[in-house]
Amino acid sequence: MRRVAVVVFPGSNCDADTLDAARAAGSDAYYVWHRDTDLRQADAVVLPGGFSYGDYLRSGAIARFSPVLQAVAAHARAGGAVLGICNGFQILCEAGLLPGALMRNARLKFLSRPVRVRVEATDTPFTHLYERGEELTVPIAHGDGRYVADAETAALLEANGQVVWRYVGDNPNGSTNDIAGICNGGRNVVGVMPHPERRNARVLGGQDGARVFLSMEARNATQHAGDMRAVDGRHLRV
Amino acid sequence: MSAFRVEIRVMPRATLLDPQGQAVQHALHALGFREVGAVRMGKHLVVELQAGSPQEAAERARTMCDRLLANPVTEDYDVAVEAA
Numbered sequence: 001m002r003r004v005a006v007v008v009f010p011g012s013n014c015d016a017d018t019l020d021a022a023r024a025a026g027s028d029a030y031y032v033w034h035r036d037t038d039l040r041q042a043d044a045v046v047l048p049g050g051f052s053y054g055d056y057l058r059s060g061a062i063a064r065f066s067p068v069l070q071a072v073a074a075h076a077r078a079g080g081a082v083l084g085i086c087n088g089f090q091i092l093c094e095a096g097l098l099p100g101a102l103m104r105n106a107r108l109k110f111l112s113r114p115v116r117v118r119v120e121a122t123d124t125p126f127t128h129l130y131e132r133g134e135e136l137t138v139p140i141a142h143g144d145g146r147y148v149a150d151a152e153t154a155a156l157l158e159a160n161g162q163v164v165w166r167y168v169g170d171n172p173n174g175s176t177n178d179i180a181g182i183c184n185g186g187r188n189v190v191g192v193m194p195h196p197e198r199r200n201a202r203v204l205g206g207q208d209g210a211r212v213f214l215s216m217e218a219r220n221a222t223q224h225a226g227d228m229r230a231v232d233g234r235h236l237r238v
Numbered sequence: 239m240s241a242f243r244v245e246i247r248v249m250p251r252a253t254l255l256d257p258q259g260q261a262v263q264h265a266l267h268a269l270g271f272r273e274v275g276a277v278r279m280g281k282h283l284v285v286e287l288q289a290g291s292p293q294e295a296a297e298r299a300r301t302m303c304d305r306l307l308a309n310p311v312t313e314d315y316d317v318a319v320e321a322a
Contacts, residue, residue: 058309065306094309101311103250108257148254148312174255 002217004029005042007072007088009063014049014085014197021197022046025213034066044081044125044216045072047088049141049195059102059144060090069095081125081216082189086142089181089191098184098191099157100149106174110143114205115172117165117180117194124183126190127164129211129218135168136208138194145193147175147182157182165192239288241322242295248308248315249280283307292319 004027008015015031022029032039034052039045053062063069069091076082076097084092092098105111114137119130130136149157154176157163165181173193181192196209250256256278263277285302289295299317308315 057307061306061309093311099311101309103254103312104257106255106257108261146255150311174257 001026001028002043003027003041004216005032005039005045006030007032007034007045007047007068009034009050009052009066011052011054012048012050012087014087014195017195017197018046018048018085021200021209021213022216024200025210025217027213027217032068034063034068037067037071039068039071039075042075042080044083045075046216047072047082047084047091048197049086049088052087052091055087055144058090058094059087060092060094063087063091064094073097076184076189079186079188083126083212083216084189084191085195085197086140086145086193089193090144092189092191097189098182099153100147100176100182102144102193103146103148104144105142105146105172110141111145111172112139112141113172114139114199115170115180115194116168118168119164120166121161121164121183121187123161124164124187124190124215126212126215129215136165137199137206138196138209139198140172140194141198142173142193145173145175147173147179147193149176160185162187164190165194239290242287242289242292243320243322244285244287244295244299245318245320246283246285246299246303246307246315247280247317248283248303248313249278251312251314252278254312280313286322292321295319 004022006019008031019029090102093101119134122132167178167180171178183190196212199206199209259278266274296319303315
């Protein structure tokens with residue numbers, strides 16, 4: 001059982017869903033408040049979606065300076081697994097833990113609907129139970145989801161296989177190279193705009209997001225990844 | 239030390255798509271302002287601070303921009319100092 005810290009900022013609104021998704025995958029998940037400086041021996045940290053600090057100035061710009069982010073940055077530098085979902089992705093970019101930035105959607109509208117993404121990288125702590133090239137349906141819910149990086153950074157991301165999820169069919173927000181999620185050079189820090197925690201059970205319309213959390217739980221676990229099939233009866237393919 | 243007022247202009251980098259500026263441009267065209275070309279939209283911040291000189295005030299403001307007020311990936315900024 002992995003210890004998973006779900007960070008709660010003022011304005012987070014996907015924290016409960018994220019905690020539930022991590023617990024459904026078998027993790028020992030718990031909340032950490034933005035003023036905390038101790039991650040309490042977390043194996044993995046998840047920055048959930050929402051509108052931290054009201055998205056004032058820029059999405060994620062203020063959260064970056066919260067006390068807990070110092071601990072998250074130290075955890076990341078030590079090679080610990082960190083996942084940022086939506087606003088969490090924005091915070092990781094603002095904090096410099098991931099390259100690039102997220103800007104206003106190209107067509108300005110706040111978008112809340114399922115999208116199709118292709119799994120491009122499976123060598124991360126959050127995607128190793130997926131198959132490369134697999135297509136998923138996962139919801140987005142963002143106003144600032146357009147991933148931008150300069151040409152040099154984008155080329156490096158592609159060359160190093162750091163694009164984790166890519167929109168297929170329709171690019172909802174105008175992101176560079178249809179990017180929906182990336183990882184850092186060390187591959188331990190991952191950011192995604194779509195919300196896997198909103199698609200982790202049939203009752204939510206699908207379970208394409210479940211393996212993000214099952215991957216996190218199975219990472220370095222003592223049991224073989226094949227055993228994850230048994231977790232909550234939710235896991236389809238190992 | 240004396241009081242200064244620093245006006246900071248933060249603009250989306252010219253090479254990046256600025257959908258807000260485009261929306262304003264379309265709205266101006268719809269209102270009949272056909273002469274309008276490109277519109278870009280950014281932020282204007284007014285910071286009051288204490289500093290030893292206008293140069294120091296500008297320097298401090300630039301540091302604030304680098305650390306918080308502007309995103310170096312997507313935005314450019316300039317600062318103008320005046321005595322408060």
